Amino acid sequence: MSAEALDAMITETVILPAGHGLALRLALGERVTVVCDNGKQVVDTWAFAAEDGSHAMSMEHSRVENSRLCAKEGGQYVTDRREPILAVDRDASPGIHDTIMAACDAQRYVNLGCTHPHRSCADNLHEAVAAIGFAIARVPQPLNLFMNIPIEADQRLVQGMPQGAPGDHVTLRALRDVVVAFSCCPQDITPINGGGPADVTLRIERRPG
Amino acid sequence: MSAEALDAMITETVILPAGHGLALRLALGERVTVVCDNGKQVVDTWAFAAEDGSHAMSMEHSRVENSRLCAKEGGQYVTDRREPILAVDRDASPGIHDTIMAACDAQRYVNLGCTHPHRSCADNLHEAVAAIGFAIARVPQPLNLFMNIPIEADQRLVQGMPQGAPGDHVTLRALRDVVVAFSCCPQDITPINGGGPADVTLRIERRPG
Numbered sequence: 001m002s003a004e005a006l007d008a009m010i011t012e013t014v015i016l017p018a019g020h021g022l023a024l025r026l027a028l029g030e031r032v033t034v035v036c037d038n039g040k041q042v043v044d045t046w047a048f049a050a051e052d053g054s055h056a057m058s059m060e061h062s063r064v065e066n067s068r069l070c071a072k073e074g075g076q077y078v079t080d081r082r083e084p085i086l087a088v089d090r091d092a093s094p095g096i097h098d099t100i101m102a103a104c105d106a107q108r109y110v111n112l113g114c115t116h117p118h119r120s121c122a123d124n125l126h127e128a129v130a131a132i133g134f135a136i137a138r139v140p141q142p143l144n145l146f147m148n149i150p151i152e153a154d155q156r157l158v159q160g161m162p163q164g165a166p167g168d169h170v171t172l173r174a175l176r177d178v179v180v181a182f183s184c185c186p187q188d189i190t191p192i193n194g195g196g197p198a199d200v201t202l203r204i205e206r207r208p209g
Numbered sequence: 210m211s212a213e214a215l216d217a218m219i220t221e222t223v224i225l226p227a228g229h230g231l232a233l234r235l236a237l238g239e240r241v242t243v244v245c246d247n248g249k250q251v252v253d254t255w256a257f258a259a260e261d262g263s264h265a266m267s268m269e270h271s272r273v274e275n276s277r278l279c280a281k282e283g284g285q286y287v288t289d290r291r292e293p294i295l296a297v298d299r300d301a302s303p304g305i306h307d308t309i310m311a312a313c314d315a316q317r318y319v320n321l322g323c324t325h326p327h328r329s330c331a332d333n334l335h336e337a338v339a340a341i342g343f344a345i346a347r348v349p350q351p352l353n354l355f356m357n358i359p360i361e362a363d364q365r366l367v368q369g370m371p372q373g374a375p376g377d378h379v380t381l382r383a384l385r386d387v388v389v390a391f392s393c394c395p396q397d398i399t400p401i402n403g404g405g406p407a408d409v410t411l412r413i414e415r416r417p418g
């Protein structure tokens with residue numbers, strides 16, 4: 001996109017409250033920047049073709065097409081039909097994002113010993129897309145922005161703490177008309193959110209009108 | 210399962226031809242052993258709840274529940290509802306199996322430069338379940354038995370060669386009534402099958418009657 005086209009964008013800033021989710025529509029070329037305000041908050045991120053909620057951004061297909069666990073700045077993610085869906089225009093973070101751990105869900109917290117209902121990323125996704133009247137077929141593997149899961153030589157996966165700094169951010173650009181959804185991960189039992197969930201900021205760049 | 214119960218099983222041996230797929234039903238406690246006859250052949254493996262083809266074995270949920278990339282001997286895989294579905298009763302191989310690379314599909318081969326139709330694991334799954342009249346909702350991330358995808362420190366994924374020996378095998382036991390499906394991966398462009406697909410053997414242990 002040219003600098004002129006980006007200049008013409010209108011930027012809206014939204015606070016995504018700790019532990020909650022949000023879905024929004026982006027037209028081709030529009031962007032969203034996810035700001036990790038405290039440097040320790042994981043944001044589960046999904047994208048779907050705007051015209052078909054069963055056509056989703058796919059981490060497993062992106063890993064093959066990119067030959068990488070997660071895309072770098074300048075790279076992109078593809079769908080389960082191997083079609084480009086989101087570009088990484090900017091990654092102002094250590095570039096440590098997870099693509100292999102399923103979204104937390106109600107059962108995850110039961111398995112962790114919770115005896116009361118607990119918010120989850122899977123429920124946040126369902127609530128967020130329902131709020132904009134968008135139907136999805138399932139909860140795909142998310143792009144877990146800022147999530148740090150070290151992989152040991154013996155295949156063990158560690159629930160690490162985010163390695164970034166306050167204000168780290170990632171800018172994603174729509175490579176087609178999409179619905180994107182975010183969950184400010186409510187996990188407060190493992191250390192993946194640095195001990196407890198915190199608000200994050202979304203900066204949305206849209207064309208006027 | 211007791212030794213007596215296993216003694217009572219009837220073993221059927223099936224050759225899975227290079228590049229082709231097969232689906233079969235296993236009742237709770239029944240087992241299948243996948244034999245990598247030449248030591249270099251990847252076998253994409255899926256499992257579904259017998260009563261609901263939308264309830265599938267999930268690598269992403271298994272990674273979380275196991276805190277490992279793939280289960281070890283004595284471990285198990287869970288579904289996308291975090292319910293146990295397959296146990297690993299025996300792993301007579303180096304234990305290097307992939308859980309992060311999507312099944313190859315027609316588009317994968319187009320992207321690799323193929324100008325003619327190419328068999329794929331995704332098509333093999335669809336054909337295999339159709340052949341037994343079983344409906345599935347999608348192609349889940351497979352358990353890619355014997356597949357060697359080294360993960361570099363910079364997040365790069367390498368298309369490695371299998372590290373095993375002829376006759377390596379893995380025995381999977383059904384933890385509920387299931388449909389399991391296998392694809393003898395037809396990939397012959399990257400080195401993941403040691404240069405070209407080869408037949409593998411399935412040993413199926415069922416209760417009499």
